[in-house]
Amino acid sequence: MSKVKKRVRPTKEQAQEFNRRLDAxxxxxxxxxLYCDCEVCRALAEQAKLMGYRTDSTIKRPSEKWDRRKQVYERKRQIDAAKMANLAGQGLTSAEIGEKMHRSKGYISKLAKEFDIKIFTKKER
Known part of the structure; x- marks a missing residue:
């Protein structure tokens, strides 16, 4: 069984230095x-590594995956809004639109507010 390295408690001076850098x-x-690379933030990261709070002192940039996911999400919302506007133009209610698009009524209402789409409350016969 491997031993886990125990973190050493920082001295009073180290804790004061860490708090000073955190205040800065x-x-x-x-x-x-979270991904700031300025001199003040780098000094705090180095101090955190020295005290054992972090395993590495380099500040990593976020991956492009999250930007891509946000773009995909926005594109899906735009497509849903276009479909919803088409169905609303046919005179369907929000419940019927949600049923046809396989989306919840709340999502349909939220999209209608965001994209200013008029949805009938009752079906006109």
């Missing part, structure tokens, strides 16, 4: 930027 990152306003 917050003052710079980089709290929501």
């Amino acid at each position: 990152v917050i003052d710079a306003g980089h709290t929501n930027n």
Whole structure:
């Protein structure tokens, strides 16, 4: 059985230095930027590695996979909006549109608001 390396508790000076660098990152306003490569954020990453909080100090860039997924999602919504506008033009209600498109009524309502599509509430005979 392999032994797990135990993390050593940081000294008081190391903890103070870490908190000082963390305050500098917050003052710079980089709290929501996970992949920042500025000098202040790199110093914090180095300090975190030194204290054993991180396994590597390099800040990795996000993969292109998430951008691609967002583009695919937006494209599907646009296609759904076009289909929905076509069905709404035929006089169908939101429940009937959802049934034909295999989507929920809430999703149909949300898309109708976003793309300003008028859907009839009751079917006119």
